[in-house]
Amino acid sequence: xxxxxxxxxxxxxxxxxxxxxxxxxxxxxxxxxxxxxxxxxxxxxxxxxxxxxxxxxxxxxxxxxxxxxxxxxxxxxxxxxxxxxxxxxxxxxxxxxxxxxxxxxx
Numbered sequence: 001x002x003x004x005x006x007x008x009x010x011x012x013x014x015x016x017x018x019x020x021x022x023x024x025x026x027x028x029x030x031x032x033x034x035x036x037x038x039x040x041x042x043x044x045x046x047x048x049x050x051x052x053x054x055x056x057x058x059x060x061x062x063x064x065x066x067x068x069x070x071x072x073x074x075x076x077x078x079x080x081x082x083x084x085x086x087x088x089x090x091x092x093x094x095x096x097x098x099x100x101x102x103x104x105x106x
Contacts, residue, residue: 003100005065010057012093035079038070039063
């Protein structure tokens with residue numbers, strides 16, 4: 001299936017994890033774009049919503065791929081597997097959604 005796919009990960013880090021450790025985990029996540037060819041872009045940020053619908057999630061990570069096959073290749077890639085084994089245990093909550101951005105027709 002061709003077309004841009006966005007891979008969104010919402011995270012809440014466990015209480016007590018030092019901010020410098022979180023910063024290092026984020027840098028390692030961002031570096032995956034240099035290691036995994038199907039991963040075309042990476043953006044992240046902290047929750048700044050005033051609506052209070054965030055359900056405790058504090059960080060958003062967005063990766064861009066050219067296809068759903070690219071996402072599958074990323075998920076199985078050894079660099080991602082190794083990183084996930086370090087990253088995921090540091091999270092209290094996680095939610096992952098993949099979607100294909102749609103444009104409204106005029």
